Amino acid sequence: MKNILFYDTKPYDKEYFEKFNSKYQIEYTDVKLSAKTAVLAKGFDGVCAFVNDVIDAKAIEKLYKCGVKVIAMRCAGYSNIDFKAAYKKINVVRVPAYSPFAVAEHTMALLLGINRQIHKAYNRIKEHNFSIVGLTGTDLHGKTVGVIGTGKIGKCFINICKGFCMKVLAYDLFPDKNAGLEYVSLDDLLKNSDVISLHCPLTEQTNRIINADAFSKMKKGVYLLNTSRGALIETEALLDALNDGTVKAAGLDVYEEENDLFFEDNSNTLIKDDVLSLLISKPNVLLTSHQAFLTREALETIAKITLSNLDAFFDGKPLENEVCYHCNGNNLENCIKNQNGRCF
């Protein structure tokens, strides 16, 4: 029986993997994968990791020396992996889609929350304060939403927005000509949107795509949503934009420095990240802790696809969900997976 070390385990992970696993001996640890903890994988055939594990060159070298042959990511994003270091040493598989609906619906929850200030209303009612002064929102009907990244999640979110009769502007590096969307330049999207929502991956190109320059092009009073990756936004510039009213409110599920904080109970810890503390202190910021994916359907699909990725790997079959230094998800023509079914 192959054995797998499951890093950064949360109770909901274990519940769903235990339900669907029959083939593997899985050891669960709540420790995150990093260069320091990679040594724990000695003697394991594979490891299972998540978005905030730090899978850099050092961690990969240690995993390789420990005999690990596969890293099974139980998520879609992979900006935390040094693919160059892993190439020809450890295969990396992922779950490209589990529930785009989960993330898109959470994005709309954030938009509705910041627009109608549900978080404030909830607190007021708890204190028997039934005043509605200061809670004025705006009709979303007829407003323009600019969606950056029109892949699986972006498209789901667009459909939800269309249900609210919003006008949609789209920007994507690879526009989908068959999607029936109005694609515009990034500048035009920034200039003309009442709501801006980020659904592109974190890459060198998209790192801090929303920076001071981008904020300077936005309509005054825009709503900003980010359920993608924290580093798409330069947080200090966002704080300035919130202070000067460029951004009326922000709904965020991710934060650029979230790694050591999100997913954990830090209620008895002094948070030393002053930028995050400032962000949290803003009444017009609704921040959730990277929970957009967290639905029963998504957890079930994550467990099933991760286990079937491991099956394909250990059975020597083609790895449909493999990502490598060359193909990095969608650049298949640079990768031998086309012919061989595996990246190496």
Ligand code: NAD
């Ligand atoms: P996807 O690959 O289906 O879509 C991404 C889209 O972004 C593609 O259309 C791609 O062409 C586009 N894109 C790539 N580079 C771009 C650029 N420079 N500018 C504009 N567009 C660009 O991915 P998806 O499944 O829709 O997921 C989107 C992102 O959502 C993931 O990368 C991940 O970071 C994030 N995510 C977050 C959660 C969460 O719980 N918060 C869960 C899953 C995914």
